[in-house]
Amino acid sequence: MKVEHEDGLLQRLETDPHFANGEDPHIVRSFRMRLVMLRSATNVQSLGALRMLDLQVGGHRTYSIRLTANKRLSFRQEPNHTEEMVKVLSIDTVR
Numbered sequence: 001m002k003v004e005h006e007d008g009l010l011q012r013l014e015t016d017p018h019f020a021n022g023e024d025p026h027i028v029r030s031f032r033m034r035l036v037m038l039r040s041a042t043n044v045q046s047l048g049a050l051r052m053l054d055l056q057v058g059g060h061r062t063y064s065i066r067l068t069a070n071k072r073l074s075f076r077q078e079p080n081h082t083e084e085m086v087k088v089l090s091i092d093t094v095r
Helices: 008-015 025-040
Strands: 002-005 056-059 062-068 071-078 085-093
Touching: 002 008, 002 025, 008 025, 008 085, 025 062, 025 071, 025 085, 062 085
Parallel strands: 002 085
Antiparallel strands: 056 062, 062 071, 071 085
C-alpha cells in the first residue's frame, strides 16, 4: 500500500534516525517497523490476518494497529482508484 503522513512530525519520525519527537526509542522503532508492514501489505484487510498488529476499526475507514502495550498507530484508508492508500494520523496512548 502507499503510505502518506497527515503530520510532518510523523514523517520526520519515520525518516530521521536522530528524531524521536519525545517518544521512547522502543515506540519509535515499532512505529518505523509498522510503516514497513503497512507498505508491504496489499490492503487494510490483509493486516487483520497478522494477529500481532491487533487491527482495530475506529470509525469510517479509520483503523489502528498496536505499537506497544499502551501505544497504537492510527491511520485512515484513503480513496484512491489506482492503488490502496492509507494516511498515518497519530500515535495514540491506550489506557
